[in-house]
Amino acid sequence: MSAIYPITMPKWGLSMQEGKVNGWLKQVGDTIEAGQEIVEVESEKIAGAVEAVAPGLLRRQLASEEDVLPVGGLLGVIADASVADGDIDAFVTEFQSNFTPAGEDEEDQGPTPQKIEVKGRKLRYLKRGEGGEPMVLIHGFGGDLNNWLFNHEALAADRAVYALDLPGHGESSKDVGEGSLEALADTVADFMAAVGVDGAHLVGHSMGGAVALMLARRHPARVRSLSLICSAGLGEEINSAYIDGFVAAGNRNALKPVLADLFADSSLVTRQLVDDLLKYKRLEGVGQALSTLSGKLFVNGRQSSVLAQGLGALGKPVLVIWGEEDRIIPVAHARALSGGVQVEVLGNRGHMVQMEAANDVNRVIARFLG
């Protein structure tokens, strides 16, 4: 008998308890390849697509649009045409009778973020996975370690992966010092030393990409490879209206339209995303931190540091990933790169490509690292 595969409500992030079905991308009877997107679901924080874990036919849709299911709940079933309807029904019945949604108390929290004191600064980080050649994920301007919600676990399948909050961000100390790329890079290097990571594959998004680049220049021994996603530091242009708008926005109505520039599909800017960013922006010291950073890194609407010229001289494998519709930093910066740099441009995706096309980004990085 061929296998029957359940499609279940994913758990995107620690706080996700349930998700809502936004719509099916495949209909009953459609042929499915492994990795294909089957159904769109939405958590409080983000909308995304669930991928098939195995090939086959979509045999059942067990939830319809607008339905809310707990994490792990059965969305649908994939199986070969050869599997009898009766067997599928039996599988569903058994799944449902065995399934108990995780309650808030008993829920498996998985790894939780920790805090570490590095040169007088408190840094928050989340470690997933063990062993292998370690990886460090560096978020962008105004972001935090949750920007890797859809990547962190996948990338940590065969290695230890650290995502940290840069100074001034997330739950790390809000003091950014002079706010230079050099200072941020040194802080990440200090962080690596503090958690006992000698050398790591760096993955940086946006401003975090520039931090990774600077780290590779200043501390080459700590860097095995660079994966730069919609990265700063590869050209002068940047959407300064976004930077200024993000820094200035004090309420939901001001922030929401600014955030629309982050995604190719603006509907991904959920109310929860806006509220979470407002909560961050209202923390004591954040306004100052963002002003200092933007005043240092993005002066007169241009990026202050362009490090593209030195890429080859680093002698490290470099992967560059970009969303073709990026409205913060133009994809032209990726296309202008040459010589020894692997460039992947993903169509119909924007600046937050690691969220919008998480599965693709995860696969590209995994292949790049071999």
Added chain:
Amino acid sequence: MTKQLTRDDLLKAYRTMRTIREFEERLHTDFATGEIPGFVHLYAGEEASATGVCMNLGPDDHIASTHRGHGHCIAKGVDPVGMMAEIWGRKTGTCKGKGGSMHIADLSVGMLGANGIVGGGGPLVCGTALAAKLRGQPLVSVCFFGDGASNQGTIFEAMNLAAVWKLPVIFLAENNGYAEATSSNFSVACANIADRASAFGMPGVTVDGFDFFAVYEAAGAAIERARQGGGPSLVEVKLSRYYGHFEGDQQTYRAPGEVQNIRETKDCLLQFARRVTSNGQIGQAELDAIDAEVKALIDASVVKAKSDPKPGEADLLTDVYVSY
């Protein structure tokens, strides 16, 4: 020990009392024309109290006042020209025409406001005094209140609070014998309001409110004690108001000739002038000159108030909040 009054002090005291008198007499006249909105409670006859107390205070000391507050305002340094405009309901008034006679306040000179609520000021001065105490500033706060307010719970609560926190507060009871149309002989259960001080473990004295010097000395002693950290006191000033509770009050509850008799025999300005001229400290001509200057000031304030603009629709919703 209360500061010895200099010649300049005496001139200042006289000018203050005369300004209050002129201000109130003028309001009495003008109110009868029907041009002044609302209602006013005049302080005429009580000038020695506000002046005798406030001569002991600096601009950073605080006072809380009553519905009969014009005299306290002037004695504490509020500009009479702005006050007149306020009472006439003008945009140029002390409170932009939004407060009126009963709510004139100027925090820049430590005047916490006349108050339309009888007894409302007692708790407030406990707060200003607490602030001074916490900051280690040698500042005092005075709560003026009447015989009517002396029976309010807020005054009792404030006296107890000031005593248990040992605050630099002076409870200054102006007993003019009537709370509206009810005599204090009826409404106050003890012989003197000052007798109540002992219930709160603080000193209490009763003084003649027609005698500027008596008020100055008694209030001065209490204020100095408070400034030195000695805690609160109660000073009762017995005096009389020359006009009704508010303008238009026919005062049929008063004895025939009562006010007339007081005006002729006890008036604080007459007594003050007699004393300082008879002992040669001040010449009558100097006092006459002050009278003339004050009259000119009040005349001018009325002329200005009458011609000043009233607030407009745009002012209706401003000043409700600092931000909303």
Added chain:
Amino acid sequence: MARKITYQQAINEALDQEMSRDQNVIVMGEDVAGGAGSPGEQDAWGGVLGVTRGLYHKHPGRVIDTPISESGYVGAAVGAACCGMRPVAELMFVDFLGVCFDQIFNQAAKFRYMFGGKAETPVVIRAMYGAGFRAAAQHSQCLYNVFTHIPGLKVVVPSNPYDAKGLLIQSIRDNDPVIFLEHKALYTMEGEVPEESYTVPFGEAAVVREGHDITIVALGRMVQKAQEAAAELQKAGIHCEIIDPRTTSPLDTDTILESVEKTGRLIVVDESHPRCSMASDIAGLAAERAFASLKAPIRQITGPHAPVPFSDALEELYIPSAAKIVAAAKSLKEYR
């Protein structure tokens, strides 16, 4: 996962952080420390339910016990605010409003206007409110509607620990008189609260849950009841949007109206009595300004026009329940 603390701890932390930041912040009230003048322990209570516990020793001289004398010390807080202090006066139970209202609504609330914009009165009055403690008629009322009626006051009703901390810090920094109301049944509620200081602005409602069928506006503890009801209704295929105004003055009318325009149905859940309540106020707002969007009558779910009873059997009947919200929502969905 961010740190979780209780509503009560969040309030304590806000006071602590603000007292550290600004020496002008003082806390005063009946037994906010406890033990004043007695031979035993100081800070014996730290507030009748321990909300201010520990502040007395951390901030010497600035946590001030008062006699049972609400007019006196609330007025003193107002007076101190007039000369630049930032007092936080605790009116133990909001029901005690009756013995000090003058100092709040005739004094603090009016100064700025009466004095032509020249006064600032940055006083915060904290008080416990709400039913559910078997505390009967004089210790269980809501009364936020009474304060909301008064121009010059701002009124805050946090429904969770995050909002409690951010709104209290905002209240202390705000330059107007603020009434900060704490539902006693929420004190033990846990939630994620940043360790840093932060503010939540006034007049910004929280959209607690999104949905397109019915708008539920709920205040304070009623937000929890609305969430219970919404989870139940979800199973029946009815998708509720829950709006927590967070402050009743200023009131975020835009967010309420936008939601009603989207859903066409409105339920307001308010623990206070029905007449002249926040429920009737918000219902009136929607009737006047979103009439064309309404697909069904507006429903108000409130306590009854009766004092809060003592007996648990009666008090449970008194408090608006999730079941009542569910029933109302279903009837609205089926209307016509």
